[in-house]
Amino acid sequence: MKFAIALFAAPHQPAARRALRFAQAALADGHEIVRLFFYQDGVHSASSSVVSSQDELDLTAEWRTFVKAHNLDGVVCIAAALRRGVLDTDEATRYGRTAASIEAPWVLSGLGQLHEAVQEADRLICFGGP
Template sequence: MKFAIALFSPPHSPSSRRALRFSEALLSGGHDIIRIFFYQDGVYNASANIVMSQDECDLTNEWREFIKQHRLDGVVCIAAALRRGILDEQEVQRHNRPTSTPNLSEGWSLSGLGQFHEAAQQADRLICFGGH
């Protein structure tokens, strides 16, 4: 079965951990993940600037490694990311932020809600974590 995953919660939220563990279980069970889309505060999971306490699980790193290891399509909503100060090299230049450095972690791509819609159309199931 093909799944699309959407995460709306930041890395310190239990929803983020549940989404990651669920995604791991999907792949272990032989299912496919079309795309993992990070929206609203979920975009913080793709920030290279999040530092977790030593006694906490580093979910930003775990997400990055999971996406890299399984060659998944990790997409970060560009509008939500920009509102929260998460930029890649292209956005730093486009928005003339000379003192900023790109802080979108490696392995992620910025894109619009069209990517979310496309994944939902291609998948057999859309599973959402977090949100209000």
């Protein structure tokens, strides 16, 4: 089965951990992940500037490692990211900000990427949200 996964929850929320565990289990069971799409507060899960306490799981690092290890398509909604100060180098330069907080394997892009993933996938699985 082909999955598109959308994450709406910030990394400190249980839904973010559930999304990662679901993605790991899906691949372990032989399924395919068409695209991971991070939206709303989920964009923080792709940010390299999030720091977890020493006694907590570093979910942003786990997501980054997972996406790299499986060569997955990790897309971060550009509109949601900009509103939350999650910028890649190009956007930081464009808006005159001093630092970028997102880097490979993540890609900033629009909601069209989510729509395209839904068309390619058998199922859209969403985690978190209002």
